Amino acid sequence: MLHALSLAFGQLGDPRIQKVIGLSVGIALAVFVGLIALAWYLIGAFSGLEGWWGDAAQILGVFATVVIAWFTFPMVAVATAAIFSDRVIDAVMARHYPERPMPHEVSLAAALLDGAKMALIALVANIVILPFLFVPPVYAAIAYTLNGYLLGREYFEMPAFRRLARPAAKEAFRRHRGRFVLAGVVIAILSTIPFLNLIAPVIGIAFMVHIFESVVNLETRRG
Numbered sequence: 641m642l643h644a645l646s647l648a649f650g651q652l653g654d655p656r657i658q659k660v661i662g663l664s665v666g667i668a669l670a671v672f673v674g675l676i677a678l679a680w681y682l683i684g685a686f687s688g689l690e691g692w693w694g695d696a697a698q699i700l701g702v703f704a705t706v707v708i709a710w711f712t713f714p715m716v717a718v719a720t721a722a723i724f725s726d727r728v729i730d731a732v733m734a735r736h737y738p739e740r741p742m743p744h745e746v747s748l749a750a751a752l753l754d755g756a757k758m759a760l761i762a763l764v765a766n767i768v769i770l771p772f773l774f775v776p777p778v779y780a781a782i783a784y785t786l787n788g789y790l791l792g793r794e795y796f797e798m799p800a801f802r803r804l805a806r807p808a809a810k811e812a813f814r815r816h817r818g819r820f821v822l823a824g825v826v827i828a829i830l831s832t833i834p835f836l837n838l839i840a841p842v843i844g845i846a847f848m849v850h851i852f853e854s855v856v857n858l859e860t861r862r863g
Contacts, residue, residue: 641819641822641823641826641851643850644823644847644850644851644854645826645843645847647736647846647847647850648732648843648844648846648847648850649843651731651732651735651846652839652842652843654731654735656727656728656730656731657728657731657842657846659727660724660727660728660842661838661839661842663723663724664723664724664841664842665838665839667723668838668841669838675705676705676706704770704773707773722751722752722754722798723748723751723752724842725751725798725845726746726751726802728842728845728846728849729742729798729799729802729845729849730742731846732845732846732849732850733849736850736853737853740803740853741803742802742803744801744802744803744804744805745802746798746801746802751798754794754797761790762786762787762790765786765790766783766786766787769782769783769786783828784825784828784829785825787824787825787828787831788821788822788824788825788826788827788828789821789824790824791824791825791827791828791831791844792817792820792821792822792823792824792825792827793813793820793821793824794824795820795823795824795827795844795845795847795848796809796813796820796823796824796848796851796852797809797813798845798848798849799845799848799849799852799853800812800813800852803852803856812855812856816855819851819855820848820851823847823848823851826847827840827843827844827847827848830843830844831844
């Protein structure tokens with residue numbers, strides 16, 4: 641897994657990867673700032689408290705919003721990265737696995753639908769665990785585990801659906817769920833590290849391509 645991660649970081653200088661980073665960072669930042677601005681407006685508009693109670697409620701509300709946005713940013717980013725996933729996958733495959741075919745084409749509409757569905761699931765799931773926010777270490781552990789599973793599945797599907805039919809891809813995820821979920825946790829952690837989180841979706845896609853290819857190669861040798 642460390643080798644796969646090092647390969648993903650090692651390809652950041654690829655012009656094709658750099659172009660995707662510029663596009664995805666711009667969109668993800670715009671969405672992130674927009675969500676925080678909207679939350680600020682709603683907190684101010686609907687807070688009926690006055691005086692220092694009102695100020696305290698607004699500060700607490702903004703703090704909670706930032707924390708929640710910070711942990712849900714990975715799923716916002718992955719939904720954005722889905723638009724450009726093919727470019728990243730093609731770049732990684734061309735450099736490291738040129739002999740391996742990608743027979744299945746995933747349309748942009750299907751990628752966007754999958755990304756939006758996963759982002760919605762993540763949003764609901766992160767709202768459900770919101771009460772744990774009052775115990776930060778517990779909240780962080782649950783959030784990383786939860787988002788690790790969601791990210792592991794979503795990032796896995798990006799290369800898997802291009803190599804395998806969907807039923808076969810889902811079966812492969814089931815057989816190797818632990819490895820892909822652990823990779824998802826790694827991506828979730830990268831996605832909450834300042835500045836690195838801006839390029840984490842692109843790193844995550846490249847990283848998961850290597851993880852997926854290692855699994856496929858292992859199964860091929862066993863078969």
